[in-house]
Amino acid sequence: MLGRVKQFLINISGIFKRLDEDYLVEHLDKGQLILFLKLSKSDAQHSIRVAKEMEKLAPEELKGIYAGIGLFHDIGKSRRPLSIFEKVALVLVHSVLKDELSKLVRFKAVESYLGHGRIGAEILEGRGIFYDTPWVREVIRYHHDPEYRCSGENETDGLFNEAMTALKLADNDN
Ligand SMILES: [Fe+2]
Ligand SMILES: [Fe+2]
Incomplete structure (x- = not known):
């Protein structure tokens, strides 16, 4: 919970800072940049911090x-951006209800909060982003699923598992 509070404070401070435009231009093409900028300011700042840590x-x-994973891991949140108030409320409600929160997924805000990995993978697939590396979209799809790991039997499974471990670290710290 303390980590969440720290994350919230970093989120707030990010709203007042400029986005690192140089970093975005360096890593994204025009279409990807337009998509990225659909994120709320605080989600965009978080994603840039995660991308830098991922690198x-x-x-x-x-x-x-890895930078691309960081930049787009929360892109599913762009479909229904949450206000700061909604984020705080959802974190608190989630800490009380735990898995029961999924019963409220019919509410768009809850769906965005719980389902943004899946939504993000769908958005990226629809736009052909990570076309050559579909395992990347699966990392994004499952990045809040604590149990999900590939069997590790082939090269792609290994890439998936290593990127997932890195994303969880970078996401939690930022
Ligand atoms: Fe996320
Ligand atoms: Fe995140």
């Missing part, structure tokens, strides 16, 4: 892909 955690040859 630090990435194997040399995957730095660009």
Whole structure:
């Protein structure tokens, strides 16, 4: 819960800072940038911080892909952006209801909060983003699913598992 409070304070401070436009232009093409800018300001700031952290955690040859995962991991939130009030309320309600919160998924705000991984994977698929690396979209789809791991039997499974571990670290710290 304390981590959540820290994350909330970082979120608030991000609203008043400029987006790191140089970083975005360096990593995204025009279509991707237009999509990215559909995120709320605080979600965009969070995603940039996660992307930078992901690059630090990435194997040399995957730095660009890891940055992309960071930038787009919460893109599902762009479909129904949550106000600060809604975010606070949902974190509190979630801490009380735990898994029971999923029963309220008919409410768009709850769906955005709980389902943004799946929604994000669908948005990216619809736009052909990560077309050559579909396992990346699966990382984004399951990034809040604590149990989900690939069996690790083939190369893609290994890539998935390593990127997922890095994303969870970077996401929690930022
Ligand atoms: Fe997320
Ligand atoms: Fe996140």
